[in-house]
Amino acid sequence: MEDEGARPSAGRGRVSPQAVVRAIREDLIRGVHRPGQRLTEETMAARYGVSRVPVREALRSLEAEGFLVSRPYAGIAVVELSDDEAEDLLEVRALLEPLGAGRAALRRTAEQVGRMKELVSLGMEAAEDGRLEELSRLNSRLHEVIAAASGSRTLSQLVTQLSDKIAWVYAAELPRRATDSWREHAEIVSAIDEGDQDRARELVARHIALAQSAYRRRRPEPEGG
Amino acid sequence: MEDEGARPSAGRGRVSPQAVVRAIREDLIRGVHRPGQRLTEETMAARYGVSRVPVREALRSLEAEGFLVSRPYAGIAVVELSDDEAEDLLEVRALLEPLGAGRAALRRTAEQVGRMKELVSLGMEAAEDGRLEELSRLNSRLHEVIAAASGSRTLSQLVTQLSDKIAWVYAAELPRRATDSWREHAEIVSAIDEGDQDRARELVARHIALAQSAYRRRRPEPEGG
């Protein structure tokens, strides 16, 4: 086994209560913990520099978010999604995000629009520099802010969870779209800013549809032998 | 304060690991814990007959599911949903459940169909007897099974969480529809059984639409003062 695993990914000395969940979630999205891999509590505790208790709570949260699956006394493991399930993620997002964006166009606050525009700027810069990992984070972040602007806690929560999971499952395919999509992002934010619900909904629908075809993975053709 | 609160709702002596989450979630849906109410860990521990540790894990799960909200050192409280947010729940469900039902028509197993039919029978009986609370549970259960039959863990998880939250938020309005909807349920299950994706999707869409108008609460008109 490699000793590297013992080094905490979130190398801060102090961790705020919710930091463990975020650290683990981020590592999940980055592919540090692979699908199917079992996560023993003690190992995770050592990795993130805390005791087992906060780890267990974090794992419960991530289980509820759908990243992990657990069976009593059998431990917690990273979920393995089939190709069908992965595609469903995109389809669900195609339904939810336009709704959220439309709501955001109606209920957004000035501060939220400000943050969106800032994220778009940062995203375009990162696209210039080709910083793909940063782009992925900014992308998720923007979609989150838009979702939050919908004013619906539930909707926002769903979209965010979905967005995270898509970033996780499609990590390999993501860079293919990462650069282009920021032009569309700018348009979407503009529509939300202007309060144009229909246009926001429409733009997001197209945005998602484009991503959907770009992300679609070459399915390993079911080889008979 | 009333001492009644100290009696555990799930009166079993032994509780399986995941039982605490379910017990609390059920109580939330039944309105035992009111929106805005703060849930102190020790009180909950006493109420459900376990220590603080499993309670905390359960609360984290329910927080991730969107029933609760927490701030570090400020405790956990039951979420208060605005009328807008409550309506959004119905709208999201109107998008998701037809998709799930369509998938279920394609991917269902014989065993799942069997359980659906059994639930429909039980539901119709309960409707005859006017056992409203039982009806609510059976309704959620059926929607869960249909969602599970979609074959997509994520989709199933989303629909289930949504269904639970709707049962929670619209507890007061639910009986209005509870009896009638079981005829529609029977049709839906039949369509899924026959593998008719389009018809399943269509029927669920109408089913949800009917519920949507039935549940729509008389919004307390914004009184100017």
Added chain:
DNA sequence: GAAACCTCGATTGGATACAATCGCCGCTCC
């Protein structure tokens, strides 16, 4: 030689004990 049983180690589940933080109350000072 294979299958069932048993024992043991590893890991999860739970409880208790302790430290950190917050909000409330009274007090002091202006």
Added chain:
DNA sequence: GGAGCGGCGATTGTATCCAATCGAGGTTTC
């Protein structure tokens, strides 16, 4: 009299310890 401040109780966050359960390996028996 009101605002700022400090102490204190209550509650959350964490760590350590113990019990319950599962899986693996070895051993025995047919």
